[in-house]
Amino acid sequence: MKASSHLPNGADGARLSPALGNRVRSVGCADRSGPGAGAVCAARVWRWGPWVRRLFGWVAAVLWLVAPLSAQDWAKARLEQSPRHLEWVTIKHGDREVRCFLAYPEVAEKATAVVVIHEIFGLTDWVRGVADQLAEAGYIAIAPDLLSGSAPDGGGTEELGSGDAVRKAISGLAPAQITADLAAVVDHVGSLPAANGKVAVAGFCWGGTQSFRFATQNRRVVAAFPFYGSGPDQAEEIARIECPVYGFYGGNDARVNATIPTSERLMSAAGKRYQPVLYEGAGHGFMRAGEAPDASEANRKGRAAAWERWKKLLGEL
Secondary structure: OOOOOOOOEOOOOOEEOHHHOOOOEEEOOOOOOOOOHHHHHHHHHHHOOHHHHHHHHHHHHHHHHHHHHHOOHHHHHHHHOOOOOEEEEEEEEOOEEEEEEEEOOOOOOOEEEEEEEOEOOEOOHHHHHHHHHHHHOOOEEEEEOOOOOOOOOOOOHHHHOOHHHHHHHHHOOOHHHHHHHHHHHHHHHHOOOOEEEEEEEEEEOHHHHHHHHHOOOOOOEEEEEEEOOOOOOOHHHHOOOOOOEEEEEEEEOHHHHOOHHHHHHHHHHOOOOEEEEEEEEEEOOHHHHOOOOOOOHHHHHHHHHHHHHHHHHHHOO
Protein backbone atom coordinates (compact mmCIF):
# COMPACT_ATOMS: atom_id res chain seq x y z
CA MET A 1 0.00 0.00 0.00
CA LYS A 2 1.50 3.31 -1.04
CA ALA A 3 -0.10 6.65 -0.31
CA SER A 4 -0.25 8.74 -3.46
CA SER A 5 1.18 12.25 -3.73
CA HIS A 6 -2.21 13.87 -4.21
CA LEU A 7 -3.50 13.01 -0.74
CA PRO A 8 -4.98 15.92 1.25
CA ASN A 9 -2.72 17.43 3.86
CA GLY A 10 -3.43 17.33 7.57
CA ALA A 11 -2.66 20.10 10.01
CA ASP A 12 0.68 18.56 10.89
CA GLY A 13 1.80 18.03 7.31
CA ALA A 14 0.84 14.36 7.34
CA ARG A 15 -1.24 13.05 4.49
CA LEU A 16 -4.43 11.05 4.79
CA SER A 17 -5.00 7.78 2.97
CA PRO A 18 -8.34 7.71 1.12
CA ALA A 19 -7.96 3.96 0.66
CA LEU A 20 -8.39 3.57 4.40
CA GLY A 21 -11.24 5.99 4.89
CA ASN A 22 -9.04 9.03 5.57
CA ARG A 23 -8.21 7.66 9.01
CA VAL A 24 -4.69 6.44 8.34
CA ARG A 25 -2.18 9.27 8.10
CA SER A 26 0.76 9.03 5.74
CA VAL A 27 3.88 10.98 6.69
CA GLY A 28 5.87 12.13 3.66
CA CYS A 29 9.50 11.00 3.48
CA ALA A 30 10.39 10.63 -0.20
CA ASP A 31 13.75 9.17 -1.25
CA ARG A 32 15.67 11.70 -3.32
CA SER A 33 18.53 9.38 -4.29
CA GLY A 34 19.07 9.25 -8.05
CA PRO A 35 18.72 6.01 -9.99
CA GLY A 36 21.72 4.37 -11.50
CA ALA A 37 24.31 6.13 -9.34
CA GLY A 38 26.02 2.85 -8.50
CA ALA A 39 26.22 1.81 -12.17
CA VAL A 40 27.79 5.14 -13.15
CA CYS A 41 30.38 4.81 -10.40
CA ALA A 42 31.20 1.24 -11.42
CA ALA A 43 31.56 2.27 -15.07
CA ARG A 44 34.05 4.97 -14.15
CA VAL A 45 36.09 2.55 -12.06
CA TRP A 46 36.16 0.12 -14.97
CA ARG A 47 37.77 2.77 -17.18
CA TRP A 48 40.49 3.55 -14.64
CA GLY A 49 42.61 0.49 -15.44
CA PRO A 50 43.16 -3.16 -14.47
CA TRP A 51 44.83 -2.52 -11.11
CA VAL A 52 41.91 -0.37 -9.98
CA ARG A 53 39.48 -2.99 -11.20
CA ARG A 54 41.28 -5.66 -9.19
CA LEU A 55 41.31 -3.44 -6.10
CA PHE A 56 37.63 -2.66 -6.53
CA GLY A 57 36.89 -6.37 -6.85
CA TRP A 58 38.81 -7.24 -3.68
CA VAL A 59 37.08 -4.50 -1.69
CA ALA A 60 33.66 -5.59 -2.92
CA ALA A 61 34.39 -9.20 -2.00
CA VAL A 62 35.58 -8.29 1.49
CA LEU A 63 32.56 -6.08 2.12
CA TRP A 64 30.23 -8.85 0.98
CA LEU A 65 31.86 -11.33 3.35
CA VAL A 66 31.90 -9.10 6.43
CA ALA A 67 28.52 -7.43 5.93
CA PRO A 68 26.48 -10.14 7.72
CA LEU A 69 28.93 -10.09 10.64
CA SER A 70 29.10 -6.33 11.03
CA ALA A 71 25.46 -5.51 10.26
CA GLN A 72 24.83 -4.54 13.89
CA ASP A 73 28.22 -3.11 14.77
CA TRP A 74 26.79 0.40 14.71
CA ALA A 75 24.00 -0.61 17.10
CA LYS A 76 26.41 -2.34 19.47
CA ALA A 77 28.85 0.60 19.41
CA ARG A 78 26.11 3.05 20.37
CA LEU A 79 24.96 0.77 23.15
CA GLU A 80 28.45 0.42 24.61
CA GLN A 81 28.76 4.20 24.82
CA SER A 82 25.52 4.64 26.78
CA PRO A 83 25.93 6.45 30.11
CA ARG A 84 22.73 4.90 31.49
CA HIS A 85 22.39 1.94 33.83
CA LEU A 86 21.86 -1.20 31.74
CA GLU A 87 21.54 -4.69 33.15
CA TRP A 88 20.43 -8.24 32.47
CA VAL A 89 17.70 -9.77 34.63
CA THR A 90 16.09 -13.20 34.67
CA ILE A 91 12.35 -13.27 35.31
CA LYS A 92 10.94 -16.55 36.59
CA HIS A 93 7.34 -17.72 36.35
CA GLY A 94 6.19 -21.29 36.64
CA ASP A 95 8.91 -23.46 35.11
CA ARG A 96 10.03 -20.68 32.75
CA GLU A 97 13.03 -18.35 33.05
CA VAL A 98 13.03 -15.35 30.70
CA ARG A 99 16.26 -13.45 30.20
CA CYS A 100 15.65 -9.73 29.77
CA PHE A 101 17.64 -6.59 29.02
CA LEU A 102 16.69 -3.69 31.29
CA ALA A 103 17.52 -0.01 30.77
CA TYR A 104 16.97 2.73 33.34
CA PRO A 105 16.53 6.44 32.62
CA GLU A 106 18.38 9.18 34.46
CA VAL A 107 15.36 10.94 35.97
CA ALA A 108 14.37 12.23 39.40
CA GLU A 109 10.80 10.89 39.43
CA LYS A 110 9.38 7.41 39.01
CA ALA A 111 9.01 6.53 35.34
CA THR A 112 6.57 4.81 33.00
CA ALA A 113 7.85 1.45 31.73
CA VAL A 114 7.86 0.09 28.18
CA VAL A 115 8.13 -3.59 27.28
CA VAL A 116 9.97 -3.90 23.95
CA ILE A 117 9.14 -7.06 21.97
CA HIS A 118 11.83 -8.09 19.53
CA GLU A 119 11.60 -8.84 15.81
CA ILE A 120 11.69 -12.26 14.19
CA PHE A 121 15.49 -12.01 14.56
CA GLY A 122 15.23 -12.40 18.34
CA LEU A 123 16.79 -10.18 21.00
CA THR A 124 19.50 -8.40 19.01
CA ASP A 125 21.85 -5.52 19.77
CA TRP A 126 19.50 -3.25 17.84
CA VAL A 127 16.52 -4.16 20.04
CA ARG A 128 18.64 -3.58 23.14
CA GLY A 129 19.57 -0.24 21.59
CA VAL A 130 15.90 0.68 21.29
CA ALA A 131 15.51 -0.02 25.01
CA ASP A 132 18.46 2.25 25.75
CA GLN A 133 17.03 5.01 23.56
CA LEU A 134 13.72 4.78 25.42
CA ALA A 135 15.67 5.13 28.67
CA GLU A 136 17.39 8.16 27.15
CA ALA A 137 13.92 9.62 26.57
CA GLY A 138 13.01 9.09 30.24
CA TYR A 139 11.37 5.66 30.36
CA ILE A 140 12.26 2.36 31.97
CA ALA A 141 12.57 -0.13 29.11
CA ILE A 142 12.77 -3.90 29.27
CA ALA A 143 13.36 -6.19 26.29
CA PRO A 144 12.66 -9.88 26.99
CA ASP A 145 14.27 -12.64 24.98
CA LEU A 146 11.16 -14.66 24.20
CA LEU A 147 13.45 -17.36 22.82
CA SER A 148 14.83 -18.04 26.30
CA GLY A 149 15.16 -21.79 26.71
CA SER A 150 14.74 -22.48 22.98
CA ALA A 151 18.38 -23.34 22.25
CA PRO A 152 19.56 -26.98 22.67
CA ASP A 153 21.48 -26.03 25.82
CA GLY A 154 18.61 -24.00 27.22
CA GLY A 155 19.91 -20.64 25.98
CA GLY A 156 18.12 -18.12 23.82
CA THR A 157 18.74 -15.88 20.81
CA GLU A 158 22.52 -15.67 21.20
CA GLU A 159 22.95 -19.43 21.62
CA LEU A 160 20.72 -20.21 18.64
CA GLY A 161 23.17 -18.31 16.47
CA SER A 162 22.06 -18.28 12.83
CA GLY A 163 19.10 -16.36 11.50
CA ASP A 164 17.42 -19.52 10.18
CA ALA A 165 17.66 -21.21 13.58
CA VAL A 166 16.21 -18.14 15.29
CA ARG A 167 13.34 -17.82 12.83
CA LYS A 168 12.54 -21.53 13.13
CA ALA A 169 12.51 -21.31 16.92
CA ILE A 170 10.26 -18.25 16.89
CA SER A 171 7.78 -19.94 14.55
CA GLY A 172 7.52 -22.77 17.08
CA LEU A 173 6.69 -20.61 20.10
CA ALA A 174 3.26 -21.30 21.58
CA PRO A 175 1.02 -18.21 21.88
CA ALA A 176 0.15 -19.16 25.46
CA GLN A 177 3.84 -19.22 26.40
CA ILE A 178 4.45 -15.83 24.76
CA THR A 179 1.49 -14.36 26.65
CA ALA A 180 2.65 -15.80 29.97
CA ASP A 181 6.22 -14.58 29.44
CA LEU A 182 5.06 -11.06 28.59
CA ALA A 183 2.64 -10.98 31.53
CA ALA A 184 5.48 -11.88 33.89
CA VAL A 185 7.68 -9.18 32.36
CA VAL A 186 4.90 -6.58 32.70
CA ASP A 187 4.36 -7.48 36.34
CA HIS A 188 8.10 -7.35 37.04
CA VAL A 189 8.86 -4.03 35.40
CA GLY A 190 5.67 -2.39 36.65
CA SER A 191 6.55 -3.21 40.25
CA LEU A 192 10.14 -1.93 40.19
CA PRO A 193 10.81 0.70 42.85
CA ALA A 194 11.76 3.22 40.13
CA ALA A 195 8.54 2.60 38.15
CA ASN A 196 5.31 4.58 38.47
CA GLY A 197 3.17 1.51 37.78
CA LYS A 198 2.21 2.38 34.19
CA VAL A 199 3.39 -0.13 31.58
CA ALA A 200 3.11 0.14 27.80
CA VAL A 201 4.04 -2.52 25.26
CA ALA A 202 5.71 -2.05 21.89
CA GLY A 203 7.03 -4.43 19.27
CA PHE A 204 8.63 -4.56 15.84
CA CYS A 205 7.80 -6.86 12.91
CA TRP A 206 6.91 -10.19 14.60
CA GLY A 207 6.99 -8.29 17.86
CA GLY A 208 4.57 -5.72 16.44
CA THR A 209 2.02 -8.44 15.87
CA GLN A 210 2.66 -9.78 19.37
CA SER A 211 2.22 -6.36 20.96
CA PHE A 212 -1.19 -5.96 19.30
CA ARG A 213 -2.17 -9.49 20.33
CA PHE A 214 -0.93 -9.05 23.90
CA ALA A 215 -3.23 -6.04 24.29
CA THR A 216 -6.11 -8.52 23.96
CA GLN A 217 -4.68 -10.62 26.79
CA ASN A 218 -3.53 -8.19 29.48
CA ARG A 219 -5.54 -5.46 31.19
CA ARG A 220 -2.57 -3.86 32.91
CA VAL A 221 -1.12 -2.49 29.67
CA VAL A 222 -1.92 1.23 29.27
CA ALA A 223 -1.03 1.46 25.55
CA ALA A 224 0.17 -0.75 22.70
CA PHE A 225 2.55 0.41 19.97
CA PRO A 226 2.76 -2.13 17.13
CA PHE A 227 5.43 -1.26 14.54
CA TYR A 228 4.69 -2.87 11.16
CA GLY A 229 2.82 -5.79 12.70
CA SER A 230 -0.67 -7.10 11.95
CA GLY A 231 -3.58 -7.08 14.36
CA PRO A 232 -5.96 -9.82 15.53
CA ASP A 233 -8.69 -10.59 12.99
CA GLN A 234 -11.40 -11.86 15.34
CA ALA A 235 -13.99 -9.53 16.88
CA GLU A 236 -14.00 -11.42 20.17
CA GLU A 237 -10.26 -10.83 20.56
CA ILE A 238 -10.52 -7.12 19.76
CA ALA A 239 -13.35 -6.79 22.29
CA ARG A 240 -10.91 -7.64 25.09
CA ILE A 241 -8.59 -4.69 24.36
CA GLU A 242 -8.81 -2.00 27.04
CA CYS A 243 -6.04 0.36 25.94
CA PRO A 244 -5.37 2.57 22.91
CA VAL A 245 -3.39 1.03 20.05
CA TYR A 246 -1.08 3.27 18.02
CA GLY A 247 0.26 1.72 14.82
CA PHE A 248 3.41 2.61 12.86
CA TYR A 249 3.68 1.34 9.27
CA GLY A 250 6.04 1.76 6.34
CA GLY A 251 4.32 3.15 3.25
CA ASN A 252 6.06 0.54 1.08
CA ASP A 253 4.94 -2.47 3.10
CA ALA A 254 1.85 -3.72 1.25
CA ARG A 255 1.87 -7.13 2.96
CA VAL A 256 1.36 -5.69 6.44
CA ASN A 257 -0.62 -2.63 5.36
CA ALA A 258 -3.23 -4.85 3.75
CA THR A 259 -4.28 -5.85 7.29
CA ILE A 260 -4.90 -2.28 8.48
CA PRO A 261 -8.49 -1.93 7.14
CA THR A 262 -9.55 -5.06 9.06
CA SER A 263 -7.99 -3.72 12.25
CA GLU A 264 -9.71 -0.38 11.67
CA ARG A 265 -13.08 -1.99 11.10
CA LEU A 266 -12.90 -4.30 14.11
CA MET A 267 -11.49 -1.67 16.47
CA SER A 268 -14.11 0.88 15.40
CA ALA A 269 -16.97 -1.59 15.77
CA ALA A 270 -15.76 -2.43 19.28
CA GLY A 271 -15.43 1.23 20.23
CA LYS A 272 -11.64 0.94 20.66
CA ARG A 273 -9.03 3.59 19.91
CA TYR A 274 -6.77 2.67 16.99
CA GLN A 275 -4.54 5.22 15.28
CA PRO A 276 -2.37 3.84 12.45
CA VAL A 277 0.09 6.08 10.62
CA LEU A 278 1.87 5.32 7.34
CA TYR A 279 5.38 6.72 6.76
CA GLU A 280 5.56 7.32 3.03
CA GLY A 281 8.36 5.61 1.14
CA ALA A 282 9.59 3.70 4.19
CA GLY A 283 9.82 -0.07 3.97
CA HIS A 284 9.13 -2.90 6.37
CA GLY A 285 11.58 -2.68 9.26
CA PHE A 286 12.22 1.05 8.72
CA MET A 287 12.90 1.67 12.41
CA ARG A 288 15.98 -0.55 12.20
CA ALA A 289 16.91 0.26 8.60
CA GLY A 290 16.45 3.99 9.19
CA GLU A 291 19.07 3.96 11.94
CA ALA A 292 21.76 2.24 9.90
CA PRO A 293 24.67 4.32 8.53
CA ASP A 294 23.59 3.50 4.96
CA ALA A 295 19.89 4.23 5.54
CA SER A 296 17.80 5.42 2.62
CA GLU A 297 16.33 8.89 2.91
CA ALA A 298 12.79 7.49 3.19
CA ASN A 299 13.67 5.06 5.98
CA ARG A 300 15.74 7.67 7.81
CA LYS A 301 12.94 10.25 7.72
CA GLY A 302 10.31 7.66 8.56
CA ARG A 303 12.25 6.53 11.61
CA ALA A 304 12.79 10.11 12.81
CA ALA A 305 9.10 10.98 12.45
CA ALA A 306 8.01 7.74 14.12
CA TRP A 307 10.32 8.30 17.09
CA GLU A 308 8.95 11.81 17.62
CA ARG A 309 5.38 10.55 17.48
CA TRP A 310 6.20 7.64 19.81
CA LYS A 311 7.82 9.87 22.43
CA LYS A 312 4.91 12.32 22.25
CA LEU A 313 2.37 9.53 22.80
CA LEU A 314 4.36 8.06 25.66
CA GLY A 315 4.47 11.48 27.28
CA GLU A 316 0.68 11.62 27.22
CA LEU A 317 0.17 8.35 29.12
